[in-house]
Amino acid sequence: MRYFTTTVDLKDSELDHSIYVQCLQLRREVFISQMGWNLYQHMGCEFDQYDTPASVHVVALQNNAVLGCMRLLRTDNDLGNATYMILDAHLGRIPNLPSGIMDEQIQSQDTWEASRLAISSRVPTSERNAVLVDLLRTGMEYVATRGGTSLLGMMNPVFLRVFRRAGLRAYKFGRIADQRDGRLCVMKLDLEPGAAMVAA
Amino acid sequence: MKHPIQEKFNKYGFVILAPGQVPSDAITTFSDEWKEVYFRNEFHKIDPVFEFAVRSTRNSNCTLLSEAQMTNELFEEARMFEADSNFVSVSHYGGNTMVFGGVNPELDPRATASIQHACQATHRIELLKNLDLLTDTQIDLMEMAEEGFLDKEIASEFGISLSAIAQRKQAICKAVGTDCFKSTLRLYTLQKWGGLVGEYT
Structure with missing residues (x-):
């Protein structure tokens, strides 16, 4: 399966907005149509309070069609009554997400959050790990160019094994929480020292 | 995790049986x-719920019990105890069986077809817990199998023999309560990617 990964920055004046819209449509399919989560949607798109110009989106593209996407947000983000999704969940501010899920609260320019990961069913099961890891690597490269050193995510704990097999430095960063659709835990991925220089 | 059948019955009970297991x-x-x-x-030996299960050893199926079936000492x-189940469902997955009775x-x-669907979803949820x-x-082995690696490639990666891979697959199935590795892998994939993958063209 041939595809490439890139970032979509809403502040980019030459941004192809159709790619961003496809990300939001894919998210609607996964989180609302498939999972039945009670999230806000409008015009076939799912978006929330964290989809601001401060967020950056990593996409996997095949012939200009989005195969997968993931949202990045710096953890010192301040949206008035919200910070970033994992911390807000940790603090009990997000219904249907478990609270008390982080080993420690992080709000730092060095750490970014990856959230709203969605992958199209067009990606065969056998290639989903590769698409996911490519999205993460591209996200980590972007974070490195912005001076970041680590990435937080919230996923099923089996992904720790996937990331470690792929050579990423991933570890559990909180308790495993049982919730409606299975188990979740916060994980932290540390960027390789010098990753910023490589990415730059 | 909430059972999809929860709101459809006043009371209910089900037994999950791994291959060869008897109700206990x-x-x-x-x-x-x-x-x-x-x-x-x-009582499972005289319960029409289990009699129906014995008759449905191949296919998942459901039925409403007749009044005649519900007139005996057991009922x-x-x-x-308000446990006089009138709905019976049998669900099979990878050699594992769920026998369900609901009041x-x-x-x-x-409505029985849609309830049977909910029973089968409940069965899968219970098996998913075993993962x-x-x-x-074992997760590493599942990961390699999901990525399409052949047994001999997995064996080479782990530095073990092909028969050891077969034994490990068997142990995984036993832990999950099935006797079919492919079915177990499908469950694993369902749980792992649930919430991340969606129909989208």
């Missing part, structure tokens, strides 16, 4: 006292 315990909203009486007296006693005297016979028991090494 149930997941149920019936009283503990009834559960204790039921298994102590081996007289069950009524005292809903108002049940519309036309949490897998060790890191």
Whole structure:
């Protein structure tokens, strides 16, 4: 399966907005149509309070069609009554997400959050790990160019094994929480020292 | 995790049976006292719920019990515990069987197909819980199998023999309660990617 990964920055004046819209449509399919989560949607798109110009989106593209996407947000983000999704969940501010899920609260320019990961069913099961890891690597490269050193995510704990097999430095960063659709835990991925220089 | 059948019955109970296993315990909203009486007296041996299961060994199926089927000593006693199930479902997955009995005297016979669907979803949810028991090494094997690696490639990666891979697959199936690795892998994939993958063109 041939595809490439890139970032979509809403502040980019030459941004192809159709790619961003496809990300939001894919998210609607996964989180609302498939999972039945009670999230806000409008015009076939799912978006929330964290989809601001401060967020950056990593996409996997095949012939200009989005195969997968993931949202990045710096953890010192301040949206008035919200910070970033994992911390807000940790603090009990997000219904249907478990609270008390982080080993420690992080709000730092060095750490970014990856959230709203969605992958199209067009990606065969056998290639989903590769698409996911490519999205993460591209996200980590972007974070490195912005001076970041680590990435937080919230996923099923089996992904720790996937990331470690792929050579990423991933570890559990909180308790495993049982919730409606299975188990979740916060994980932290540390960027390789010098990753910023490589990415730059 | 909430059972999809929860709101469709006043009370219900089900037994999950791994290959070769006999009924000895149930997941149920019936009283503990009834559960204790039921298994102590081996009522499953005369229960029409299990008779239906014996007749449905190949396919998942469901039925509403007739009044005649519900007039015997077992049901007289069950009524005292509000455990007189009138709906029966059998679900099969990868060699594992779920036998379900639910109480809903108002049940519309036309609704049984959708309830059977909910019973099968409940069965899968119960099996998915067993995946949490897998060790890191077992997860690594599942990961390689999901990525399409052949057994000989997995064996080479782990530095073990092909027969050891077969044994490990068997151990995974046993932990999950199935006898079919492909079915177990499908469950694993369902749980792992649930919430991340969606139909989208």
